[in-house]
Amino acid sequence: MIREIAQLVIDPAKEAEFLEAVGRAVPIFQAAGGCLGMSLERVIETPGLYRLHVLWETLEAHTEGFRTSDGFQQWRALAGPFFTQAPRVDHSEPVVTGFGS
Numbered sequence: 001m002i003r004e005i006a007q008l009v010i011d012p013a014k015e016a017e018f019l020e021a022v023g024r025a026v027p028i029f030q031a032a033g034g035c036l037g038m039s040l041e042r043v044i045e046t047p048g049l050y051r052l053h054v055l056w057e058t059l060e061a062h063t064e065g066f067r068t069s070d071g072f073q074q075w076r077a078l079a080g081p082f083f084t085q086a087p088r089v090d091h092s093e094p095v096v097t098g099f100g101s
Contacts, residue, residue, distance in 0.1 A: 004054040012047040018082040034061025
């Protein structure tokens with residue numbers, strides 16, 4: 001399993017509209033091949049900073065499947081207008097699991 005973590009920066013004054021847009025995008029991720037789950041977290045210490053977590057079966061499910069799909073274009077049309085800078089995206093995979101999620 002691969003975890004995509006995208007750091008998203010928005011104008012804090014537009015938070016409500018941004019969160020509504022991300023909520024409307026949930027079905028896009030649900031329909032994406034190889035997508036196992038997604039969540040959005042607000043960074044408490046930094047207004048306007050969010051982290052999108054998406055679980056993928058494989059790296060290619062994200063980079064070759066989703067990123068080249070109509071779903072990705074729909075996601076960017078919903079959320080992209082709120083970004084004040086380009087998202088920073090990293091991928092990780094578990095190497096040690098202690099406990100919890």
